[in-house]
Amino acid sequence: MLASRSRLVAGSFVRRSISSSRGAAVSLHDSTETIGFIGLGHMGSKMCANMSRDGKNLLVFDNSADAVKKVVGESNAVAASSVKEIGEKCSVVFSMLPNDNAVNAVSEALLTGAGEDKEMLHISCSTISPVTSRGLAANYSSQNKQFIASPVFARPDGISKRQATWMIAGEERGRKVAAELLESSGNCVDYGDDTGASNVVKLCGNFLIASTIEAVSEAMALAEKHNVDRKDVMTMLSGSIFDCLIYKGYGQRVSERDHRPGGFSLELGLKDCTLVQAAAREADVPMPFLSVLLDRYTSAKAKGRADFDWSAIGLSVAEDAGIDVSKDVERTRKDVDEKNLY
16 A cells, blocks of 8 residues: 655745656746646636636637637637647646546547657646556656646635645656646645555545535435424534535535536536545445445436536435425526526
8 A cells, every 4th residue: 555645735845947757857837838728617717717817828628619719718728729739739738627538538649749759747637546547647657758646626616716725646846847837726735656646535535525415415304304494404513513614515505405517517426436436446445335325326317417516416315205306306407407507
């Protein structure tokens, strides 16, 4: 089992230049260099906005033309025609993508665009398997390039407020570049050379958040079945013994049954629980609560709620208790269809 020490990264974490493993000097990003950015969804678009406000020049790409148009219209960004073009033109590239397959595909295109001789740093902010991250890091390293895993704890509004927490892992020189640039959206935590370490931390955190959503949902169902106002109960609990960000945010969503999308979809919640399961099996770690969550998310997806917020498993908990949530489901479906985001 790999151990790693972490620490909060402040501005002093970053140097202006560092040495590569091959002895060549690698310059950190300066204000005149263009940063590549791939994946302009709810999270990526907010990262681009922060970097743009800090004076960074961006070359961006997304499969959605509308997403590209929005980011270009609101920032110092220029649209790329393809991922390959970003690989050709940028030495530092960020990506914020939905799953392992997307990160693998983007990496292949970036490496093709960069060619054999060009040095390139790919900073992946996606929640993916630690196995995938370690494999990509080895592949990049074999081509004189770097892959850094830097997943994040934040919803889109947290990134906009520069309150995100980034876990950074991989080769030291790449970590320092990532820390310098990600400080535009929050704080950074260093998890050392093992690229997969930061992904493990992210999966641990998302497992705890999903467990909290399930626990809050069960507690609210219990209150409601005893004719106690669930909103009042959650307000009291999150303002006293459970006075913290997760209980306040998801407690409000569950108790008010506000499952509009905009931060993290139920389908992505299922994906992350599946990644936790794979990591647990690899390390022989039994996780009984995880089995409940996998069933809960699978059931909710089967009911057509994959595009709801991942807190929407609370609807299934209420249904299991015999509570009629049909109006809440209809309202959320309408919000999704009308793009009424949270």
